Amino acid sequence: MRNLFRRALPLVTGDAAQEAAPDLWVRCGRCRELLYTREWEAAHRVCAKCGFHARLSVADRLAHLLDAGSWHERDANLRPSDPLGFAPPGRPSYVDKLAAEARESGQTEAAVYGHGTIDGIPVVLAILDMAYFAGTLGAVVGEKVARAFELGIAERCAVVVVSASGGARQQEGVVALVQMAKAAAAVQALAGARLPYVSILTDPTLGGVTASFATLGDCILAEPGAVIGFAGPRIIEQTTGEKLPPGAQTAEFQLAHGMVDLVVARRDQKAAVARVIRLLLDGTAATVVAPGAPEPAATGTNGTSFATSPTVAQVTR
Numbered sequence: 001m002r003n004l005f006r007r008a009l010p011l012v013t014g015d016a017a018q019e020a021a022p023d024l025w026v027r028c029g030r031c032r033e034l035l036y037t038r039e040w041e042a043a044h045r046v047c048a049k050c051g052f053h054a055r056l057s058v059a060d061r062l063a064h065l066l067d068a069g070s071w072h073e074r075d076a077n078l079r080p081s082d083p084l085g086f087a088p089p090g091r092p093s094y095v096d097k098l099a100a101e102a103r104e105s106g107q108t109e110a111a112v113y114g115h116g117t118i119d120g121i122p123v124v125l126a127i128l129d130m131a132y133f134a135g136t137l138g139a140v141v142g143e144k145v146a147r148a149f150e151l152g153i154a155e156r157c158a159v160v161v162v163s164a165s166g167g168a169r170q171q172e173g174v175v176a177l178v179q180m181a182k183a184a185a186a187v188q189a190l191a192g193a194r195l196p197y198v199s200i201l202t203d204p205t206l207g208g209v210t211a212s213f214a215t216l217g218d219c220i221l222a223e224p225g226a227v228i229g230f231a232g233p234r235i236i237e238q239t240t241g242e243k244l245p246p247g248a249q250t251a252e253f254q255l256a257h258g259m260v261d262l263v264v265a266r267r268d269q270k271a272a273v274a275r276v277i278r279l280l281l282d283g284t285a286a287t288v289v290a291p292g293a294p295e296p297a298a299t300g301t302n303g304t305s306f307a308t309s310p311t312v313a314q315v316t317r
């Protein structure tokens, strides 16, 4: 399971140029092309050859999505507990695993939230972090997501959630599962306040996160190639005894089947999110684009720009 979640990281082996200067080069996780690290970072970790979107750290995601200097984190001091006393015989206890995850990732939990601005628009932003416990939804992640929506209501601004998760955190049992309902109720409260919620699905978004707040956005964006589903492909194949069709559970597959509204390349994501929020806040596309503003490139179900896509037109409450 951990290999699945960490498979897309850049690799540094097997090439003379790379071995001579390993910091200068990374190898694409999909096409295996050797890429100049500086150019790859400047492209937000998207392969120039094949368009593969490698995973971003929370810090990179914040720098990529928010206006510079606008981020203010909230409740950074929330820490996980061990509600079940989970310590199976012969295996590491939950407390030991939490310590190991913190040591390896440098994080204290699998989500951050706070407020900032996107293209000048005040937003509350929550980001799930695959680097810590595979982004799993436990009490702290659920609490931070729920509080993000409460903060959005208090500050009367849009909420953006970037999901990346292996699902509910099994070591917290029903305490983890109830976070799904809690977060969903918080989404509904934001809807009741007539404020927009934009959900961004990144690789991978699975399990209880998919079945809760990640798929409740007024507009649901996904990154190209992201794995999005409930049970992962291995579990489905073990349970049903059948192979999934090629490309199943990708962002593009979910777009074609109506589960997401837009697949947006990372370079266009900030402009697309700003545009969607303005559209939802104003309720009309007429005031969405500032004069001279670039058109974000996005793919709708019919291949048109999303400015005229029926999938976006339908998301206004």
Ligand SMILES: [Zn+2]
Binding pocket: 028, 029, 030, 031, 032, 033, 047, 048, 049, 050, 051, 052
């Ligand atoms: Zn590539």
